[in-house]
Each structure stands twice: as C-alpha cells, then as structure tokens.
Amino acid sequence: MTKQKQKVLIAGASIAGPTLAYWLHQYGFEVTLVERATSLRLGGQSIDVNGPARKIARLMGIEEEIRAANTGELGTHWVDKSNQVKASFPREGAGSLTQELEIVRGDLVTILYEHTKEHVTYRFDDQISHLQQDDQQATVTFASGSTESYDLVIAADGIRSKTRQLMFGDEPVFNYLGLCTAYLTIAKTETDPNWARWYTADDSRVLLLRPDRQGTTRASFSFLVPEEAYNQLDRANKKAILIERLAGAGWEADRLAQEVEKSEDIYLDGVGQIKAPRWSLNRFAMVGDAAYCPGPITGKGTTLAMVGAYILAGELATHPQYADAFARYERIMRPYVESVQKLPPGVPRLAYPKTALGVSVVNTVMGILASEPVQKMARVLGSSETEKEERMDGTPLPEYKPAY
Numbered sequence: 001m002t003k004q005k006q007k008v009l010i011a012g013a014s015i016a017g018p019t020l021a022y023w024l025h026q027y028g029f030e031v032t033l034v035e036r037a038t039s040l041r042l043g044g045q046s047i048d049v050n051g052p053a054r055k056i057a058r059l060m061g062i063e064e065e066i067r068a069a070n071t072g073e074l075g076t077h078w079v080d081k082s083n084q085v086k087a088s089f090p091r092e093g094a095g096s097l098t099q100e101l102e103i104v105r106g107d108l109v110t111i112l113y114e115h116t117k118e119h120v121t122y123r124f125d126d127q128i129s130h131l132q133q134d135d136q137q138a139t140v141t142f143a144s145g146s147t148e149s150y151d152l153v154i155a156a157d158g159i160r161s162k163t164r165q166l167m168f169g170d171e172p173v174f175n176y177l178g179l180c181t182a183y184l185t186i187a188k189t190e191t192d193p194n195w196a197r198w199y200t201a202d203d204s205r206v207l208l209l210r211p212d213r214q215g216t217t218r219a220s221f222s223f224l225v226p227e228e229a230y231n232q233l234d235r236a237n238k239k240a241i242l243i244e245r246l247a248g249a250g251w252e253a254d255r256l257a258q259e260v261e262k263s264e265d266i267y268l269d270g271v272g273q274i275k276a277p278r279w280s281l282n283r284f285a286m287v288g289d290a291a292y293c294p295g296p297i298t299g300k301g302t303t304l305a306m307v308g309a310y311i312l313a314g315e316l317a318t319h320p321q322y323a324d325a326f327a328r329y330e331r332i333m334r335p336y337v338e339s340v341q342k343l344p345p346g347v348p349r350l351a352y353p354k355t356a357l358g359v360s361v362v363n364t365v366m367g368i369l370a371s372e373p374v375q376k377m378a379r380v381l382g383s384s385e386t387e388k389e390e391r392m393d394g395t396p397l398p399e400y401k402p403a404y
C-alpha cells in the first residue's frame, strides 16, 4: 500500500456507507459519501446490532451510544383481534424480536453520521448519474452536473441501488419473496405498551407496532402479494393501496389506516433478496443491501452491512492491490451472506395465513414456542453471547492491523 491517500467515493449514507467511511478514514483513505436524499433518512423501525456487528460497534467506540439509545422495548407480544396476548417473548429470549442492542434505525444512522462527519465529505441531494473506469481511475458524473475522479467507487445505496445498476447492469438480481412491507411512524397512544405487538390478521396480513424512545410508535404493515407490484408507485397511490389492504383487518388497523392517510415518512416496498454473482468489477464494488440484501425477515440486514463494510475496509487497508482486497472481501463474506440468505422452507408464507383458522393455528404455535419448556430447551441449545459475538456463522471476525 502506498502512503499516498487513495480517494474513495461511496454512494449511500445509511448503515453500510458510513460504517465503511469510518473504517476507511481510520486507515488513511480520503472518503466522500454521496447521498441522494436531502438529509439523512431516519425512518424505519428497530434494528438489531448483534453478533459480529456488536463487536464492530465496540471497535468503533459506539457500543455505549447504541446502548444508551435503546428503544426500551421489553419484548414481543403476539396478540389477537381483542389485543389478548397469545404468546410472550421477553427481550433476548429465544424467538424474541427484541435484542439487547435494540435501536431505532434512524438513531443508528445518526450515530454513524456523527462519528464520520468531521473526517468524511458528505454530499447530500446528489447521486451518481454516470460511471466510467480505466487503469488509472474511476470517473464519476454526478446528477448535479460535476465530474470527478476517484480511485475506487463503492455502491452502498440499498436494495434498489441505482449505482449497482450503473456498475453491473442487470447481472445482480432482486429475488422477490412475495411480500410487501410498509413502515411508518405514528402517534403513540396510552394503550401502546413498551412491548412490540405483533398481530396476524386473515387474508395474509401482519401488523407490528413497536415503541421508540422519541415518544412515537413505529408501525409496519406487511402482506403477501404474489407479483411485485408497488415499488414504482407514487406516495399517494401507495397510501391508497395500504388503506385498502388494511380494511377489515381488525385490531389497530383502523388507527393505522388513519395514520397512513396523514403520514409524511411512509415507506412501502417489496421484500426481496439481492443475489449477485460478483461484488466487484475493477475499481467498483458493492456493500450492504446493495450487494446482498437478505431481506428484513432475517433480521440481519444491518449486521451484514456493518460486517461487510468492516471487512471491505480492512482488506483494502491491508492489500496494496485493490483487486486482491476485493477478492478477499468476497471470499470471507460470501459464505456468511449465503448462510444468512438461506430461508427456512415456507418463509415468509407460513407466517401469513389466509383464513381465520390459519390465524388461530399461527397463534397457537407461537404460544407453544413461547412456553417455558421450549424456551428452556432453546437456552440449552443456544450458544452463549460471547461465543456468538465474534463469529460470522462460526467463522471469527478478521482482525486488521494495517501497516501504517
């Protein structure tokens, strides 16, 4: 590795982009981050920072900030139409949505931004419109009109990455999983507890309400749709579809429909996984959801984004040739990604029953899984937190000691 600072452009300022920027700066790279939105996008529900991502957070010195920003969620209740709890999964128990380092997505995005903004150039309200590369450099034209050159360009702009398209064309594929999910922040009411509440309705619909520490409630609404249909719609049409799909779902559906009507931060998209045969092409590479989105149902999108960013930066810092670094990044990361992307048979379909009978079967099964004997068995079979912490599905997280 030469001492001369290498210039890296990253597209996307959410989780993967700023984590990569943090580490690249630590290793002496000059980093610019371009974000399409006019400011940080802070929407979404809680996400987990666990396993190897937790170790990375500790190495970055942000573990305590994440802990301090904890949502305070006590666990997950599976409720029926009358809000009766059918199954209760306390925080960190087997099957709980709630983990020790549970943080609202926007809070993690903010922490990462705060830890990078002094050292990294953030370029909001812009995006890459054209990309070219040769032996000497990558030439980038921005939508705002300017053209600049970099040593490397990294796509970290999420599941619908346009940068990925500019780099790899149609080679990476979006595997749609037959499910659509909407996220929105809604007013908290006195009846919202500090528990996540999961409600399964008939007609293949699930509502999930979760507490945050901002005094609002984070809602999601998911439903099965065989063909991918909604991601191109404008906000008004997305709202109309959600309101129609919520009709007759029971429980808090009417409240949610009213909130959808007035929401400013609604997000609706098909749920899918990104499968790409390669993650780099000469001076271009991808990280996070742009490269290997596992889908929110795995609960591992943030973990993969942070681990991928840490490994990519570490490999770039310890290899003089970027091609060797990209190859090692992929060699280390791909088995982990593949294990995370592997979904059990019937997922997500089985959690979205069509009929009222199906709903009651799901609630009964969840009740059994939450019962003390099953929880006890899961505790005995599960590995300890320390064991899980440093491992990517059995493989230890690499340690990097760059030579400079």
Ligand SMILES: Cc1cc2nc3c(=O)[nH]c(=O)nc-3n(C[C@H](O)[C@H](O)[C@H](O)COP(=O)(O)OP(=O)(O)OC[C@H]3O[C@@H](n4cnc5c(N)ncnc54)[C@H](O)[C@@H]3O)c2cc1C
Residues within 6 Å of the ligand: 011, 012, 013, 014, 015, 016, 017, 034, 035, 036, 037, 041, 042, 043, 044, 045, 046, 047, 105, 126, 127, 128, 156, 157, 158, 159, 160, 161, 162, 163, 183, 267, 287, 288, 289, 290, 296, 299, 301, 302, 305
């Ligand atoms: C608004 C929002 C809400 C979300 N809510 C949830 C949630 O509730 N639960 C969950 O599990 N996951 C959620 N996710 C996804 C989750 O953040 C990711 O799965 C995971 O953290 C990996 O992050 P990432 O940085 O790879 O991608 P993402 O978090 O998807 O971030 C991509 C970033 O790139 C930006 N971007 C997009 N296109 C361009 C472009 N052409 N040029 C430059 N920048 C671009 C986006 O504005 C965004 O900031 C959400 C993502 C977003 C963007």
